[in-house]
Amino acid sequence: MTEQIFRPRDLSLVELVKRYRLTTNRVIASQLMPGRSLNAVAKVTARLCTDQILSRYVLVPPENYFRLGNQAISSLGLSARLSEPLGPQSLPTDYATLIYATGGDSRRRRLTNEELNEYMPWLPQDLSHAPYCIDANGQLELIRVDLGGSPQHVARKTTQASLDRLDVPQISELSAASRFQVVVLTTSEEKSKAISRSLIACGCTDSVRVHIAVIPRLSFLLLRAN
Helix, strand or coil: CCHHHCCCHHHHHHHHHHHCEEHHHHHHHHCCCCCCHHHHHHHHHHHHHHHEEEEEEEEECCCCCEEHHHHHHHHHHHCHHHHHCCCCCCHHHHHHHHHHHHCCCCEEEEHHHHHHHHCCCCCCHHHHCCCCCEEECCCCEEECCCCCCCHHHHHHHHHHHHHHHHHCCHHHHHHHHCCCEEEEEEECCHHHHHHHHHHHHHHHHHHHHHHECCCCCHHHHHHHHH
């Protein structure tokens, strides 16, 4: 099976999953099938699962998420682990990043590993595993996802992650030019405000711009993980 055997829309969907490491019917509807009902989208993903182009796993019942299937993995020469279910930390991290990057009128995308290597060959390997996005203006965003810790814990981890990146001269230059920011994705407006206060107390916002966004469904994933 080769890449050319995919239908054009199927290939776009595979590329979406490859970029974000997962997707959902709602995201597919908003990104690739605007105006179509969720039922229509579900029929498409059901066919792709039958054809092993996608694999289906439970997100928050009754909603599912999709990873690449064995046929897509084989066709594109990718690692088989990209078809496996996501773990208790990687699922909320990748899901929150997906919703943040594709939500609303935002024009940003998560950088793939290949893009990270192309755009930031100077980035140390140990700093390359977190999600990064780039927006329509070319601003680089480090994504930090609240995995259920206290606001103080989230603030401390975010501060350390920021300082680690600012030690890299190229990121320090981007930050000075207002082309780098840290994005914290959390579960509620209340916790967002608490994290903001803790970040100020840690001095994080003195060093780098921080944006906090709320992903409400993240709370359900964390409850499930626990």
